[in-house]
Amino acid sequence: MRWIKNKHTLLIAYILMVIVPLMFIAFYLLAFAQNRYVADSTIVVKQVGEVNAQMNNGIGALLGVSNTSSEDAQFLKAYIQSRDLVEKLDKKLELRKHFQGAGSDPIFELHTNSSKEELIKYYNKRVIVNLDESTMLLKISTEGFNPEFALKLNQQILKESEQFINEVSQRVAKEQLIFTQKQLEEASGQLKASREALLAYQNQNQMFNPQAQAVAIAQIVNTLENNLAQLRTEERTLLSYLNPSAPQIVAIRSQIESVQEQIEDEKSKLTSSGRSDKLNRSAADFEGLKAQVEFSTDLYKLSLASLEKARLEAVRKLKNIVVLTSPQLPQEALYPRITYIIISAFLLLNILFGIIMLIRSVIREHQE
Numbered sequence: 618m619r620w621i622k623n624k625h626t627l628l629i630a631y632i633l634m635v636i637v638p639l640m641f642i643a644f645y646l647l648a649f650a651q652n653r654y655v656a657d658s659t660i661v662v663k664q665v666g667e668v669n670a671q672m673n674n675g676i677g678a679l680l681g682v683s684n685t686s687s688e689d690a691q692f693l694k695a696y697i698q699s700r701d702l703v704e705k706l707d708k709k710l711e712l713r714k715h716f717q718g719a720g721s722d723p724i725f726e727l728h729t730n731s732s733k734e735e736l737i738k739y740y741n742k743r744v745i746v747n748l749d750e751s752t753m754l755l756k757i758s759t760e761g762f763n764p765e766f767a768l769k770l771n772q773q774i775l776k777e778s779e780q781f782i783n784e785v786s787q788r789v790a791k792e793q794l795i796f797t798q799k800q801l802e803e804a805s806g807q808l809k810a811s812r813e814a815l816l817a818y819q820n821q822n823q824m825f826n827p828q829a830q831a832v833a834i835a836q837i838v839n840t841l842e843n844n845l846a847q848l849r850t851e852e853r854t855l856l857s858y859l860n861p862s863a864p865q866i867v868a869i870r871s872q873i874e875s876v877q878e879q880i881e882d883e884k885s886k887l888t889s890s891g892r893s894d895k896l897n898r899s900a901a902d903f904e905g906l907k908a909q910v911e912f913s914t915d916l917y918k919l920s921l922a923s924l925e926k927a928r929l930e931a932v933r934k935l936k937n938i939v940v941l942t943s944p945q946l947p948q949e950a951l952y953p954r955i956t957y958i959i960i961s962a963f964l965l966l967n968i969l970f971g972i973i974m975l976i977r978s979v980i981r982e983h984q985e
Contacts, residue, residue, distance in 0.1 A: 634966065635966040635967060638962070649722050651719065651721070651762050654760065656759050656768045658940060660775065661753060661941060662689045662782055662936055687750070689785075690755060691748070693755060696781050716740070727739045768946050778938055782936050783937065798924060804919075808910070
Protein backbone atom coordinates (compact mmCIF):
# COMPACT_ATOMS: atom_id res chain seq x y z
CA MET A 618 0.00 0.00 0.00
CA ARG A 619 2.85 2.36 0.85
CA TRP A 620 4.55 1.48 -2.41
CA ILE A 621 1.42 2.40 -4.32
CA LYS A 622 1.16 5.66 -2.42
CA ASN A 623 4.76 6.57 -3.14
CA LYS A 624 4.30 5.71 -6.79
CA HIS A 625 1.17 7.86 -6.97
CA THR A 626 3.00 10.76 -5.34
CA LEU A 627 5.91 10.38 -7.72
CA LEU A 628 3.54 10.41 -10.71
CA ILE A 629 1.82 13.56 -9.51
CA ALA A 630 5.20 15.23 -8.94
CA TYR A 631 6.33 14.22 -12.44
CA ILE A 632 3.17 15.62 -13.98
CA LEU A 633 3.52 18.89 -12.08
CA MET A 634 7.25 19.30 -12.68
CA VAL A 635 7.60 17.95 -16.23
CA ILE A 636 4.33 17.48 -18.08
CA VAL A 637 2.60 20.71 -17.06
CA PRO A 638 5.60 23.02 -17.80
CA LEU A 639 6.19 21.17 -21.07
CA MET A 640 2.55 21.64 -22.09
CA PHE A 641 2.75 25.32 -21.15
CA ILE A 642 5.91 25.76 -23.26
CA ALA A 643 4.34 23.95 -26.22
CA PHE A 644 1.12 25.97 -25.89
CA TYR A 645 3.07 29.24 -25.81
CA LEU A 646 5.17 28.32 -28.83
CA LEU A 647 2.13 27.28 -30.87
CA ALA A 648 -0.26 30.02 -29.77
CA PHE A 649 1.82 33.14 -29.05
CA ALA A 650 5.34 32.87 -30.43
CA GLN A 651 5.73 34.69 -33.75
CA ASN A 652 7.62 33.27 -36.69
CA ARG A 653 11.04 34.79 -37.35
CA TYR A 654 12.60 34.78 -40.81
CA VAL A 655 16.33 34.91 -41.47
CA ALA A 656 18.29 36.54 -44.32
CA ASP A 657 21.99 35.68 -44.70
CA SER A 658 24.89 37.34 -46.51
CA THR A 659 28.63 36.74 -46.65
CA ILE A 660 31.11 39.55 -47.26
CA VAL A 661 34.84 40.25 -47.31
CA VAL A 662 36.79 43.50 -47.29
CA LYS A 663 38.62 44.20 -50.56
CA GLN A 664 41.61 46.53 -50.94
CA VAL A 665 41.79 48.30 -54.28
CA GLY A 666 45.52 49.04 -54.29
CA GLU A 667 48.29 46.82 -55.50
CA VAL A 668 49.36 44.04 -53.17
CA ASN A 669 52.10 41.48 -53.00
CA ALA A 670 51.10 38.36 -54.86
CA GLN A 671 52.52 36.23 -52.06
CA MET A 672 49.82 37.52 -49.75
CA ASN A 673 47.00 36.28 -52.00
CA ASN A 674 45.58 32.87 -51.30
CA GLY A 675 42.28 31.07 -50.98
CA ILE A 676 39.19 33.07 -51.80
CA GLY A 677 41.25 36.28 -52.17
CA ALA A 678 43.33 34.76 -54.98
CA LEU A 679 40.21 33.35 -56.61
CA LEU A 680 38.53 36.77 -56.64
CA GLY A 681 41.67 38.74 -57.47
CA VAL A 682 41.50 40.72 -54.22
CA SER A 683 43.95 41.10 -51.39
CA ASN A 684 43.58 39.42 -48.06
CA THR A 685 42.18 41.98 -45.73
CA SER A 686 43.78 42.29 -42.35
CA SER A 687 42.15 40.94 -39.25
CA GLU A 688 41.77 44.51 -37.99
CA ASP A 689 39.50 45.49 -40.90
CA ALA A 690 37.19 42.54 -40.30
CA GLN A 691 37.17 43.10 -36.53
CA PHE A 692 36.43 46.82 -36.97
CA LEU A 693 33.55 46.06 -39.31
CA LYS A 694 32.12 43.42 -36.98
CA ALA A 695 32.28 45.83 -34.04
CA TYR A 696 30.60 48.55 -36.11
CA ILE A 697 27.72 46.27 -37.16
CA GLN A 698 27.09 45.54 -33.48
CA SER A 699 27.59 49.13 -32.34
CA ARG A 700 25.12 51.67 -31.02
CA ASP A 701 25.92 54.07 -33.85
CA LEU A 702 24.66 51.65 -36.48
CA VAL A 703 21.60 50.70 -34.40
CA GLU A 704 20.58 54.36 -34.18
CA LYS A 705 21.05 54.84 -37.93
CA LEU A 706 19.01 51.72 -38.70
CA ASP A 707 16.33 52.75 -36.23
CA LYS A 708 15.89 56.07 -38.05
CA LYS A 709 15.84 54.52 -41.52
CA LEU A 710 14.01 51.23 -40.88
CA GLU A 711 12.14 51.87 -37.59
CA LEU A 712 13.77 48.95 -35.80
CA ARG A 713 11.95 49.54 -32.56
CA LYS A 714 8.54 49.44 -34.21
CA HIS A 715 9.29 46.21 -36.06
CA PHE A 716 11.01 44.44 -33.18
CA GLN A 717 7.99 45.11 -30.98
CA GLY A 718 5.94 42.98 -33.39
CA ALA A 719 2.24 42.44 -32.75
CA GLY A 720 2.65 42.67 -28.98
CA SER A 721 1.50 39.10 -28.34
CA ASP A 722 4.92 37.52 -27.79
CA PRO A 723 6.55 39.01 -24.67
CA ILE A 724 9.41 36.50 -24.72
CA PHE A 725 10.69 36.91 -28.29
CA GLU A 726 9.50 40.47 -28.96
CA LEU A 727 10.98 43.76 -27.79
CA HIS A 728 8.72 45.09 -25.06
CA THR A 729 7.06 48.47 -25.36
CA ASN A 730 8.83 51.59 -24.00
CA SER A 731 12.21 49.83 -24.03
CA SER A 732 15.34 51.93 -23.56
CA LYS A 733 18.08 52.38 -26.17
CA GLU A 734 20.30 49.98 -24.27
CA GLU A 735 17.56 47.34 -24.38
CA LEU A 736 17.06 47.98 -28.09
CA ILE A 737 20.78 47.48 -28.75
CA LYS A 738 20.82 44.29 -26.69
CA TYR A 739 17.76 42.95 -28.54
CA TYR A 740 19.24 44.00 -31.91
CA ASN A 741 22.41 42.00 -31.23
CA LYS A 742 20.24 38.95 -30.54
CA ARG A 743 18.50 39.35 -33.89
CA VAL A 744 21.59 40.33 -35.93
CA ILE A 745 24.31 37.70 -35.70
CA VAL A 746 27.78 38.42 -37.13
CA ASN A 747 30.23 35.52 -37.41
CA LEU A 748 33.85 36.06 -38.42
CA ASP A 749 35.89 33.24 -39.94
CA GLU A 750 39.41 33.93 -38.64
CA SER A 751 41.05 31.79 -41.33
CA THR A 752 39.45 33.46 -44.37
CA MET A 753 38.32 36.78 -42.80
CA LEU A 754 34.82 36.20 -44.18
CA LEU A 755 31.95 37.85 -42.33
CA LYS A 756 28.59 36.11 -42.31
CA ILE A 757 25.69 38.40 -41.37
CA SER A 758 22.35 36.87 -40.36
CA THR A 759 19.36 39.12 -39.74
CA GLU A 760 16.05 38.06 -38.20
CA GLY A 761 12.67 39.66 -38.76
CA PHE A 762 9.04 38.90 -37.99
CA ASN A 763 8.38 39.05 -41.74
CA PRO A 764 10.66 38.03 -44.63
CA GLU A 765 10.64 41.49 -46.24
CA PHE A 766 12.05 43.20 -43.16
CA ALA A 767 14.73 40.52 -42.64
CA LEU A 768 15.92 41.12 -46.21
CA LYS A 769 15.71 44.91 -45.95
CA LEU A 770 17.64 44.93 -42.66
CA ASN A 771 20.44 42.81 -44.14
CA GLN A 772 20.69 44.98 -47.25
CA GLN A 773 20.82 48.17 -45.19
CA ILE A 774 23.56 46.75 -42.96
CA LEU A 775 25.62 45.95 -46.07
CA LYS A 776 25.11 49.48 -47.35
CA GLU A 777 26.15 51.08 -44.05
CA SER A 778 29.14 48.70 -43.81
CA GLU A 779 30.36 49.80 -47.25
CA GLN A 780 30.18 53.44 -46.22
CA PHE A 781 31.91 52.76 -42.89
CA ILE A 782 34.83 50.82 -44.34
CA ASN A 783 35.43 53.55 -46.92
CA GLU A 784 35.43 56.25 -44.25
CA VAL A 785 37.83 54.32 -42.02
CA SER A 786 40.29 53.50 -44.81
CA GLN A 787 40.17 56.97 -46.36
CA ARG A 788 40.25 59.17 -43.26
CA VAL A 789 44.04 59.35 -42.92
CA ALA A 790 44.54 59.47 -46.68
CA LYS A 791 42.08 62.36 -47.00
CA GLU A 792 43.83 64.30 -44.26
CA GLN A 793 47.15 63.84 -46.06
CA LEU A 794 45.52 64.83 -49.35
CA ILE A 795 44.09 68.01 -47.84
CA PHE A 796 47.50 68.86 -46.37
CA THR A 797 49.30 68.39 -49.70
CA GLN A 798 46.64 70.44 -51.51
CA LYS A 799 47.20 73.26 -49.04
CA GLN A 800 50.96 73.02 -49.59
CA LEU A 801 50.43 73.16 -53.37
CA GLU A 802 48.27 76.27 -53.03
CA GLU A 803 50.93 77.96 -50.91
CA ALA A 804 53.69 76.97 -53.36
CA SER A 805 51.61 78.22 -56.28
CA GLY A 806 51.04 81.56 -54.55
CA GLN A 807 54.72 81.87 -53.71
CA LEU A 808 55.70 81.11 -57.32
CA LYS A 809 53.25 83.68 -58.65
CA ALA A 810 54.51 86.34 -56.23
CA SER A 811 58.17 85.70 -57.10
CA ARG A 812 57.41 85.89 -60.82
CA GLU A 813 55.50 89.14 -60.38
CA ALA A 814 58.44 90.59 -58.42
CA LEU A 815 60.84 89.63 -61.21
CA LEU A 816 58.59 91.16 -63.89
CA ALA A 817 58.14 94.35 -61.86
CA TYR A 818 61.93 94.66 -61.47
CA GLN A 819 62.46 94.22 -65.22
CA ASN A 820 59.80 96.79 -66.07
CA GLN A 821 61.08 99.27 -63.51
CA ASN A 822 64.67 99.07 -64.72
CA GLN A 823 63.70 98.68 -68.38
CA MET A 824 66.03 95.77 -68.97
CA PHE A 825 65.29 92.11 -69.57
CA ASN A 826 68.46 90.62 -68.12
CA PRO A 827 71.00 92.90 -66.36
CA GLN A 828 73.42 90.03 -66.01
CA ALA A 829 73.52 89.41 -69.78
CA GLN A 830 73.86 93.15 -70.38
CA ALA A 831 76.75 93.34 -67.92
CA VAL A 832 78.47 90.46 -69.73
CA ALA A 833 78.02 92.27 -73.06
CA ILE A 834 79.55 95.51 -71.67
CA ALA A 835 82.43 93.53 -70.18
CA GLN A 836 83.09 92.06 -73.61
CA ILE A 837 83.02 95.57 -75.14
CA VAL A 838 85.52 96.79 -72.52
CA ASN A 839 87.75 93.83 -73.26
CA THR A 840 87.66 94.59 -76.98
CA LEU A 841 88.43 98.27 -76.38
CA GLU A 842 91.35 97.37 -74.14
CA ASN A 843 92.73 95.14 -76.88
CA ASN A 844 92.39 98.01 -79.33
CA LEU A 845 94.09 100.34 -76.86
CA ALA A 846 96.98 97.94 -76.54
CA GLN A 847 97.37 97.78 -80.29
CA LEU A 848 97.29 101.59 -80.60
CA ARG A 849 99.99 101.98 -77.93
CA THR A 850 102.12 99.40 -79.69
CA GLU A 851 101.69 101.29 -82.93
CA GLU A 852 102.56 104.58 -81.13
CA ARG A 853 105.83 103.15 -79.82
CA THR A 854 106.66 101.87 -83.27
CA LEU A 855 106.11 105.28 -84.88
CA LEU A 856 108.10 107.05 -82.16
CA SER A 857 111.07 104.90 -83.05
CA TYR A 858 111.56 106.81 -86.28
CA LEU A 859 109.27 109.92 -86.05
CA ASN A 860 109.19 113.06 -83.91
CA PRO A 861 106.54 113.27 -81.16
CA SER A 862 105.02 116.24 -82.99
CA ALA A 863 104.58 114.37 -86.22
CA PRO A 864 101.00 114.27 -87.54
CA GLN A 865 100.91 110.47 -87.35
CA ILE A 866 101.89 110.53 -83.66
CA VAL A 867 99.33 113.24 -82.86
CA ALA A 868 96.56 111.28 -84.63
CA ILE A 869 97.31 108.03 -82.93
CA ARG A 870 97.51 109.67 -79.51
CA SER A 871 94.10 111.21 -80.19
CA GLN A 872 92.74 107.73 -80.93
CA ILE A 873 94.30 106.43 -77.71
CA GLU A 874 92.58 109.13 -75.63
CA SER A 875 89.23 108.44 -77.30
CA VAL A 876 89.48 104.69 -76.59
CA GLN A 877 90.51 105.37 -72.99
CA GLU A 878 87.52 107.65 -72.48
CA GLN A 879 85.21 105.05 -74.00
CA ILE A 880 86.66 102.36 -71.72
CA GLU A 881 86.11 104.55 -68.66
CA ASP A 882 82.58 105.30 -69.78
CA GLU A 883 81.73 101.63 -70.29
CA LYS A 884 83.32 100.67 -66.97
CA SER A 885 81.28 103.34 -65.21
CA LYS A 886 78.14 101.57 -66.37
CA LEU A 887 79.24 98.42 -64.60
CA THR A 888 80.54 99.76 -61.29
CA SER A 889 80.57 103.02 -59.39
CA SER A 890 80.93 103.71 -55.70
CA GLY A 891 77.90 105.11 -53.93
CA ARG A 892 75.40 104.53 -56.75
CA SER A 893 72.64 101.94 -56.83
CA ASP A 894 71.73 102.05 -60.53
CA LYS A 895 74.81 100.27 -61.83
CA LEU A 896 74.73 96.96 -63.63
CA ASN A 897 76.68 95.03 -61.02
CA ARG A 898 74.06 95.82 -58.34
CA SER A 899 71.24 95.36 -60.85
CA ALA A 900 72.68 92.01 -61.88
CA ALA A 901 72.99 90.93 -58.23
CA ASP A 902 69.42 91.97 -57.47
CA PHE A 903 68.18 90.30 -60.63
CA GLU A 904 70.08 87.11 -59.80
CA GLY A 905 68.43 87.03 -56.35
CA LEU A 906 64.96 87.48 -57.86
CA LYS A 907 65.69 84.84 -60.49
CA ALA A 908 66.94 82.41 -57.84
CA GLN A 909 63.73 82.99 -55.86
CA VAL A 910 61.68 82.19 -58.96
CA GLU A 911 63.69 79.01 -59.56
CA PHE A 912 63.32 77.97 -55.91
CA SER A 913 59.57 78.64 -56.00
CA THR A 914 59.31 76.64 -59.22
CA ASP A 915 61.14 73.67 -57.69
CA LEU A 916 58.96 73.91 -54.57
CA TYR A 917 55.83 73.97 -56.74
CA LYS A 918 57.03 70.89 -58.63
CA LEU A 919 57.68 69.05 -55.36
CA SER A 920 54.26 70.02 -54.01
CA LEU A 921 52.63 68.87 -57.23
CA ALA A 922 54.45 65.53 -57.02
CA SER A 923 53.46 65.16 -53.35
CA LEU A 924 49.82 65.81 -54.23
CA GLU A 925 49.88 63.20 -56.96
CA LYS A 926 51.54 60.74 -54.59
CA ALA A 927 48.88 61.42 -51.95
CA ARG A 928 46.15 60.85 -54.51
CA LEU A 929 47.67 57.53 -55.54
CA GLU A 930 48.02 56.58 -51.88
CA ALA A 931 44.37 57.42 -51.30
CA VAL A 932 43.38 55.16 -54.17
CA ARG A 933 45.69 52.41 -52.95
CA LYS A 934 44.17 52.50 -49.47
CA LEU A 935 40.61 52.49 -50.77
CA LYS A 936 38.66 49.48 -49.58
CA ASN A 937 35.18 48.26 -50.27
CA ILE A 938 32.88 45.42 -49.44
CA VAL A 939 32.78 42.38 -51.71
CA VAL A 940 29.46 40.58 -51.30
CA LEU A 941 30.16 36.89 -51.84
CA THR A 942 26.58 35.79 -51.11
CA SER A 943 23.88 38.44 -51.28
CA PRO A 944 20.82 38.29 -49.00
CA GLN A 945 17.70 36.72 -50.46
CA LEU A 946 14.03 36.91 -49.48
CA PRO A 947 13.38 34.09 -46.96
CA GLN A 948 10.67 31.60 -47.88
CA GLU A 949 10.26 29.74 -44.58
CA ALA A 950 10.50 30.79 -40.95
CA LEU A 951 13.53 29.31 -39.18
CA TYR A 952 12.50 30.41 -35.71
CA PRO A 953 11.16 29.54 -33.27
CA ARG A 954 12.39 25.95 -33.63
CA ILE A 955 9.38 24.43 -31.94
CA THR A 956 10.40 20.77 -32.09
CA TYR A 957 13.93 21.50 -30.90
CA ILE A 958 12.72 23.70 -28.03
CA ILE A 959 10.13 21.13 -26.87
CA ILE A 960 12.61 18.23 -26.96
CA SER A 961 15.27 20.30 -25.20
CA ALA A 962 12.74 21.45 -22.58
CA PHE A 963 11.60 17.86 -22.09
CA LEU A 964 15.15 16.66 -21.48
CA LEU A 965 16.01 19.55 -19.14
CA LEU A 966 12.80 19.13 -17.15
CA ASN A 967 13.48 15.41 -16.75
CA ILE A 968 17.04 16.11 -15.62
CA LEU A 969 15.74 18.69 -13.14
CA PHE A 970 13.09 16.27 -11.93
CA GLY A 971 15.68 13.52 -11.45
CA ILE A 972 17.98 15.85 -9.48
CA ILE A 973 15.13 16.92 -7.19
CA MET A 974 14.08 13.31 -6.61
CA LEU A 975 17.67 12.35 -5.85
CA ILE A 976 18.00 15.15 -3.33
CA ARG A 977 14.66 14.14 -1.78
CA SER A 978 15.82 10.52 -1.44
CA VAL A 979 19.06 11.56 0.22
CA ILE A 980 17.20 13.74 2.70
CA ARG A 981 14.78 10.95 3.57
CA GLU A 982 17.58 8.47 4.12
CA HIS A 983 19.25 10.86 6.57
CA GLN A 984 15.98 11.38 8.38
CA GLU A 985 15.42 7.62 8.83
